Amino acid sequence: MAEEVKLFKTWSSRFSLRVVWAFKIKGIDYESIDEDLSNKSDLLLHYNPVYKKVPVLVHNGNPISESTVILEYIDDTWKQNPLLPEDPVERARQRFWAKFNEENLLPTIWAIFTTEGKDLEEAMAAWVENLKFVEEELKGKKLFGGEKLGVADLVFGWLANLIGIFEEVSGLKIVDERYPLLLTWMQVFSELPVIKETWPPHDKMITKYQALYEKYHPAK
Amino acid sequence: MEGEVVLLDFWPSMFGMRTRIALAEKQIKYEYREEDLRNKSALLLQMNPVHKKIPVLIHNGKPICESLIQVQYIDEVWNDRAPLLPPNPYQRATARFWADFVDKKIYDLGAKVWRTKGEEQEAAKKELIECLKLLEGQLGDNPYFGGKDFGFVDVALVPFYCWFYTYEKFGSFSIEAECPKLIAWAKRCMQKESVAKSLADQEKIYDFVLHLKKALGIE
Numbered sequence: 001m002a003e004e005v006k007l008f009k010t011w012s013s014r015f016s017l018r019v020v021w022a023f024k025i026k027g028i029d030y031e032s033i034d035e036d037l038s039n040k041s042d043l044l045l046h047y048n049p050v051y052k053k054v055p056v057l058v059h060n061g062n063p064i065s066e067s068t069v070i071l072e073y074i075d076d077t078w079k080q081n082p083l084l085p086e087d088p089v090e091r092a093r094q095r096f097w098a099k100f101n102e103e104n105l106l107p108t109i110w111a112i113f114t115t116e117g118k119d120l121e122e123a124m125a126a127w128v129e130n131l132k133f134v135e136e137e138l139k140g141k142k143l144f145g146g147e148k149l150g151v152a153d154l155v156f157g158w159l160a161n162l163i164g165i166f167e168e169v170s171g172l173k174i175v176d177e178r179y180p181l182l183l184t185w186m187q188v189f190s191e192l193p194v195i196k197e198t199w200p201p202h203d204k205m206i207t208k209y210q211a212l213y214e215k216y217h218p219a220k
Numbered sequence: 221m222e223g224e225v226v227l228l229d230f231w232p233s234m235f236g237m238r239t240r241i242a243l244a245e246k247q248i249k250y251e252y253r254e255e256d257l258r259n260k261s262a263l264l265l266q267m268n269p270v271h272k273k274i275p276v277l278i279h280n281g282k283p284i285c286e287s288l289i290q291v292q293y294i295d296e297v298w299n300d301r302a303p304l305l306p307p308n309p310y311q312r313a314t315a316r317f318w319a320d321f322v323d324k325k326i327y328d329l330g331a332k333v334w335r336t337k338g339e340e341q342e343a344a345k346k347e348l349i350e351c352l353k354l355l356e357g358q359l360g361d362n363p364y365f366g367g368k369d370f371g372f373v374d375v376a377l378v379p380f381y382c383w384f385y386t387y388e389k390f391g392s393f394s395i396e397a398e399c400p401k402l403i404a405w406a407k408r409c410m411q412k413e414s415v416a417k418s419l420a421d422q423e424k425i426y427d428f429v430l431h432l433k434k435a436l437g438i439e
Binding site: 066 | 269270279282284285286289290292293296297309310312313314316317320321354
């Protein structure tokens with residue numbers, strides 16, 4: 001049965017990578033379409049007219065946008081190796097932490113990367129508050145999903161790669177020894193067979209984020 | 221299946237209203253507890269230590285936070301009646317996408333409309349109408365966002381209807397003039413008991429915001 005599974009992504013998008021991981025976990029074959037976000041394809045704009053962003057999954061002609069929506073769609077459609085457990089309390093818990101990452105962690109890390117002086121101090125203070133909760137949540141757990149990899153792990157996944165890159169580029173210490181459980185999780189997550197070789201090329205990432213950092217911190 | 225259900229809420233919250241609607245749709249008996257947000261209860265702080273916000277749904281002593289997560293939880297636990305998400309995965313994804321769109325846009329834009337003036341307010345009004353028009357387009361000729369049945373996106377959006385009067389008065393504009401189909405949809409939803417008894421009175425919301433603006437020192 002010929003099935004159309006197309007993923008519009010970019011080489012560096014942490015959001016697209018979540019979908020790549022989900023496909024790997026479930027053993028799903030897909031066609032990858034790499035976009036140049038400075039020159040978006042007509043197809044991408046057609047499939048995601050609201051946000052015009054990646055990732056977009058097209059399954060048998062049906063487009064789905066927003067990575068967390070895509071992850072749940074994948075779990076609803078392909079039942080092997082579930083990303084969310086059966087228990088509604090556990091499902092709600094992982095969804096809560098996925099939302100926390102999107103609405104709290106991601107904006108704060110961006111503020112840390114792009115600001116200076118007092119704004120940076122405030123961003124760091126917010127980050128510390130956020131990490132306290134994340135560290136607490138990992139108590140007694142191997143992964144955010146509990147015993148098994150779950151949606152929450154895939155959503156937090158960017159930390160395992162990007163924190164190192166941001167620290168290298170900015171010279172800031174962003175996740176330090178106050179967060180042993182999170183540091184352990186970052187290592188464990190990175191070592192998982194499905195995650196291991198999926199990170200974008202390190203040198204390319206450093207170049208990209210170095211340029212971005214310099215844009216926000218012009219030499220005086 | 222029922223167990224003990226408690227909802228920590230605040231009467232004007234459009235987020236709390238979503239959960240109230242879901243509970244009413246499923247005909248679940250629960251205890252409603254009004255929170256004073258200037259003096260949050262120990263229970264609220266214990267049950268939602270991360271955000272310290274309402275609504276918090278407490279089922280058999282376990283807290284569920286974030287309104288759309290609560291609505292999905294209610295739909296999953298009480299899955300034998302009044303389904304809010306359809307069984308088809310693509311339709312579910314579409315519903316999640318648009319509910320998420322409502323979450324990303326409507327609250328913040330609406331708040332800008334009643335909080336600000338001049339250019340900032342005009343920009344917020346313009347963008348709010350654009351977003352509502354997009355939603356209106358998504359509705360199409362269906363009675364509900366869920367198609368022929370009231371569903372997840374309807375629950376996510378309809379609570380804002382009781383806030384439209386406030387947006388309109390402070391923004392000096394008419395949402396109905398710009399989005400007549402959307403208002404027709406809202407009125408249709410209000411015919412449902414679950415919605416009518418969950419939404420707050422629009423004039424009471426307006427009074428609440430008037431007092432809030434004074435308290436916050438916003439002219």
